[in-house]
Amino acid sequence: MNSAQQLAGFRIAVTSDRRSNELIEALERRGAETAHTPLLRLAPLEDEQFLLGQTRRVIAERPSVLVVTTAYGLRRWFDTAEAAGLGDQLGRALEDCRIFTRGAKALGAVRALGLPVAGSAAAGTSQALLQLLHGEVQGAAVAVQMHADNDRPLARDIRALGAAHVLKIEPYRWMENSGDPHILTLLEGICAGRFDAVTFTSAPSVHTLLAAAASRGMLPTLIRSFNERVLAATVGPVTAEPLIQAGVRSPLVPQRHRMGAMVLQLVTALADQGTLSVDTSRGLCQLRGRTLSLNDEDCTLTPLHAEILRCLLQAGGNVVSRDELATSLSTLPSRHALDMTLSRLRKSLPDPQLITTVIKRGYRIA
Incomplete structure (x- = not known):
């Protein structure tokens, strides 16, 4: 079957906001029918005073360890600092930092900024990152670039490893989207098996869907549908983790944590299971x-x-x-x-x- 027909006949729900057009085009180019329901929307970069305040604290305190969880979050942080005239000061404050990353994409983003990397958790999960940090943060001031609200236990766990002080950097601001009536349509479609697959590119979007299902009494049906007839395709283990914790047995997780790899894995899985x-x-x-x-x-x-x-x-x-x-x-x-x-x-x-x-x-x- 040629690539233009690999997903012909399949209906796939896309839940991302950022880069959604790119993902939809990749799926439709292979013949899929898509439905787009963003579960979260990133707030614009304007009026980032909260993030700038955190940035000034990093510049003033010059932490000895920096933990980077996402490539986009790191770039968004530096872009905001640069726009506010703080880029050079932030770069100098991090020159002597020992930098640890969660996953290959975060590693690449740090290197692209010309900063040295002390270690990277190849598995790309918070658990792997904490194992990497064991014995590395005792008595240290640690700056942690957060991904979203569900990352908050990470700062707590780093303190439990012996860090003297943890500075949280929060480049993401998610706009509440749970009131969107299309989310109920998405939930009903998944529960009724009207989709063959649903794609997720961030853990916060998974949390939003699960919370929306729970608030409507639909969570057991949603999990059963994912386990029996609708494929849950994720971009990596961090995104898959909340699905697994909720009881979804086998979400798709590509070996390379990239959107293109997710699409290719989905093609194979639907050809086999669908x-x-x-x-x-x-x-x-x-x-x-x-x-x-x-x-x-x-x-x-x-x-x-x-x-x-x-x-x-x-x-x-x-x-x-x-x-x-x-x-x-x-x-x-x-x-x-x-x-x-x-x-x-x-x-x-x-x-x-x-x-x-x-x-x-x-x-x-x-």
Whole structure:
């Protein structure tokens, strides 16, 4: 299959704000249908007095250790300092710092500024970073570039390692977005299996989705959907960590913590987990997301029709009762609605006889 069709038939939700256009283009270039719902929005750099106050403290106190957690956060910090005329002073204050980074991207950002690196946690997680800092911060003044609110335990844990003083640097200011009605639409879509995958590029966005689900009583259904039918694709282990803690068993985590690597991993995973191929009496049937191919004749199904057909294909020719189908399809209000939906599904297929009715029992693939 050529690259333009690798994700044809699949519907993917994009939850990022920053660089979302780049990600959407990469997915749609491969044939995916995308839905964009930013879970968080970064505040603009204007009026960064709080960050500038933290920067002046670093310049005044000249910490002996600097901990860098994200490449973008470090660049945003230095850009803000430069715009305020503090760039040179900040650079001098950090000249003698022993700098430790969380992950390869943060390491590259420090080196791009021409600063030496004392150590880097290759695994890219907070736990790996703390292991790296063990024995390195005893009695030291430590500046920590924070990622977001969920990074706050990191400063506490560094103090527990023996740091004399911790200065927090917070380049990110997230604008509250939980009131966006589109977030409820996203939640309902994930819970109902209307998406084949959801992409996450930051841990704060994961926390926002989980909190929105919990506040609406939808968290158990959300986790079950991620574990059973919707792939959670993350850009790295830091982003995946809150999903794992919430009970999502196998979020996708690329070996290289890059957006491009996430897309390539998603292509492979959907080709493997999101594609069903079954030999039927009507010919070879393949379902990729919402695209059905029967004897090389393609048709695009609605999300509900695709979900019903997937249930029947997964049964491998065994009868699926109306009650079993109704249980797995939470959007159907009644058994009568199920019968009507099955009737419309048959009419949309290249061969209506692909689905057989077993009187008083249910339905099966021919």
